[in-house]
Amino acid sequence: MSKVKALFLTVSMFPFVMNAQNLVNNGDAEAGYEDWSSAQVQVVTENPHSGKKCFKSVLNGGLGEEAIPVDVAKTYKISAWVKSADDKKTTVLLGFQPLDANKKPIEFGHVNFVPGTETELTEACTGKDTVIKIKDGSKWKVFHLNRVAFDVDDTGELDDLPNRNISKGAPIKIEKKDAFLEVTLSTPCGMDYPAGTKVRIHSHGDTYKYMAIKKQFNSTEWQELSAQVQVNDFYKGTKFIKIVVLALGGGNIFFDDIQFEEVK
Numbered sequence: 001m002s003k004v005k006a007l008f009l010t011v012s013m014f015p016f017v018m019n020a021q022n023l024v025n026n027g028d029a030e031a032g033y034e035d036w037s038s039a040q041v042q043v044v045t046e047n048p049h050s051g052k053k054c055f056k057s058v059l060n061g062g063l064g065e066e067a068i069p070v071d072v073a074k075t076y077k078i079s080a081w082v083k084s085a086d087d088k089k090t091t092v093l094l095g096f097q098p099l100d101a102n103k104k105p106i107e108f109g110h111v112n113f114v115p116g117t118e119t120e121l122t123e124a125c126t127g128k129d130t131v132i133k134i135k136d137g138s139k140w141k142v143f144h145l146n147r148v149a150f151d152v153d154d155t156g157e158l159d160d161l162p163n164r165n166i167s168k169g170a171p172i173k174i175e176k177k178d179a180f181l182e183v184t185l186s187t188p189c190g191m192d193y194p195a196g197t198k199v200r201i202h203s204h205g206d207t208y209k210y211m212a213i214k215k216q217f218n219s220t221e222w223q224e225l226s227a228q229v230q231v232n233d234f235y236k237g238t239k240f241i242k243i244v245v246l247a248l249g250g251g252n253i254f255f256d257d258i259q260f261e262e263v264k
Helices: none
Strands: 041-044 054-057 061-063 076-084 090-099 131-134 146-150 171-176 181-185 198-203 209-217 223-229 240-248 253-262
Touching: 054 061, 054 240, 061 253, 076 090, 076 209, 076 240, 090 223, 090 253, 209 223, 240 253
Parallel strands: none
Antiparallel strands: 041 054, 054 253, 061 240, 076 223, 076 253, 090 209, 090 240, 131 181, 146 198, 171 181
16 A cells, blocks of 8 residues: 555544544634634634534644643544635645643654764864864765754663754765864854764754645545554654644645544
């Protein structure tokens, strides 16, 4: 089964749970803008999927404001009903924003480390430095999405994740010197750290975790997007999530009856 097809599993393919509880407080818009921002969605009464109201995307869509507690050892189902609000084709994405125990967002770059890149600073750096010096960078690469993560756990336990001590700039040049490697960053690193600080390479990616994607979407009928959310779908340190429904590509959508429920 292709990855794209796997995202659009029918309800019957999910493990059956009696009286599964929807963990989304206002996924059907019946409570108006509760847990949603009026800057990102409109609450409308135009032909809802159920009830009397539904959401309409504004610009790219909506990020819910409700922090939903999750147990990353469990499996969940995420789903939503969507329908075109105009005649434009768009890409619809359904997913979530991971949050830590303090409800701070966890970005992909906070957890997406490049294995084998752990090393240490041979000299202290300051927030204004565009050049840092490291002991070993044999697996460090110049790449526009790469960043330097500081104060990392190199024991293999990864207890520093999610790591937000990330350089602002990407490595743009790596030069071998006599006893160290000199790494030039595209902008100042933005942080002060002493010599001996453990560092590694992280790589940026999507801001949110997308579970179901529908490209070239344009439908006058309501369609359901759904997917399972399993252990490996949660970033390390995730304790809460916020629901994300986006429409990218110029078109707008109606969306309704968002659910996030435990299936096993």
